[in-house]
Structures are given as structure tokens and as C-alpha cells.
Amino acid sequence: MEYNFRKQIQSLGKLLLVFGLLFVVLIFGLFYLKNNPQVFEDEVEDSALEIISAAALDEETIANSGFINDEGVTQVIQNCTQCHSSKLVTQNRMSAEGWKSTILWMQETQNLWDLGTNEELIVAYLAKNYAPERKGRRENLTNLEWYEIVE
Numbered sequence: 001m002e003y004n005f006r007k008q009i010q011s012l013g014k015l016l017l018v019f020g021l022l023f024v025v026l027i028f029g030l031f032y033l034k035n036n037p038q039v040f041e042d043e044v045e046d047s048a049l050e051i052i053s054a055a056a057l058d059e060e061t062i063a064n065s066g067f068i069n070d071e072g073v074t075q076v077i078q079n080c081t082q083c084h085s086s087k088l089v090t091q092n093r094m095s096a097e098g099w100k101s102t103i104l105w106m107q108e109t110q111n112l113w114d115l116g117t118n119e120e121l122i123v124a125y126l127a128k129n130y131a132p133e134r135k136g137r138r139e140n141l142t143n144l145e146w147y148e149i150v151e
């Protein structure tokens with residue numbers, strides 16, 4: 001009886017030691033994760049939405065984007081180059097109405113997200129920098145230097 005009791009105490013002690021060690025490991029693990037939150041970051045967090053809220057882009061990124069550098073270019077790059085190249089955008093010329101309906105079309109059929117308050121800025125940027133080119137008769141030439149024909 002006496003012997004059994006001691007054995008029980010001993011195994012209880014071992015059990016406590018094991019749990020104690022597990023506890024320490026757990027605490028260290030949590031502490032590590034707290035300081036290294038990127039461990040849990042996967043591709044989902046890298047999604048477009050994450051990129052949308054990013055800060056203004058640097059000059060080099062803008063220069064390489066193929067977009068004209070003007071107010072709103074950051075929002076355009078962040079929202080309009082996720083699915084297709086910038087070329088698909090810049091090769092088009094549209095009025096504000098045209099750009100709006102293209103965006104709406106992509107939202108309805110191509111899973112383009114709600115652009116929120118950026119939409120106005122993006123449409124204004126596109127309508128200004130990628131406006132329809134005027135077709136038709138060229139303007140009259142001005143500032144011509146005439147010369148006399150000497151016979």
C-alpha cells in the first residue's frame with residue numbers, strides 16, 4: 001500500500017512535469033507567433049483588396065506601368081492591372097461615360113470589385129488621359145513661314 005502510494009505520487013509528478021513542459025513550449029510558441037505574424041499570412045491575404053489599400057506607388061512603378069503619370073494613377077494601377085495588362089486599358093479611348101460603363105461591365109461580368117470612393121478618381125483620370133481622340137478634319141495650319149517663288 002505504502003509502496004503503491006509513492007509510485008502514484010511519482011507518476012503524478014512526471015505527469016505534471018510533462019504538462020509543465022508543454023505549457024512552456026506553448027507560451028514560447030505563442031510569443032513567437034505574436035512577434036512573427038507573417039507565419040499565418042497566406043496567399044489569400046495577399047489578395048487584390050490588400051493591394052488596393054496600399055500607399056502611393058513610387059515613381060519607378062508608375063513609369064513601368066505604362067500609364068500616364070497623373071492624379072489617380074496609383075488607384076488605376078492598383079485596380080486596373082490585376083486581371084489584364086495596362087495595355088488593354090491604355091489602348092482604349094473613352095469619355096467618362098464610356099469608362100464608367102466599361103467598369104460597370106467588368107463588375108457585372110468579370111468580377112471586378114466595387115471601386116468605392118476611388119471610382120470617381122479613376123474615371124476622371126481615364127477620361128482625362130485616355131479621352132476619345134478627335135477625328136475628322138485637322139485644324140488649320142498656323143504660323144507658317146511662306147516663301148516667295150522667284151521666277
Ligand code: HEC
Nearest residue numbers: 079080082083084088089092102103106110111112113122
Ligand atoms: C477582376 C478582373 C478585372 C479587373 C480588376 C479589371 N478588369 Fe478590365 N477586363 C477584365 C476582363 C476579363 C476583360 C476582358 C478581357 C478580354 O476581352 O480579353 C477586361 C477588359 C477591359 C477593357 C477592354 C474592354 C473592351 O471592350 O474590349 C478595358 C478598357 C478594361 N478592361 C479596363 C479596365 C479598367 C479601367 C480597370 C480598372 C478600373 C479594369 N479594367 C480592371 C477584367 C478586369
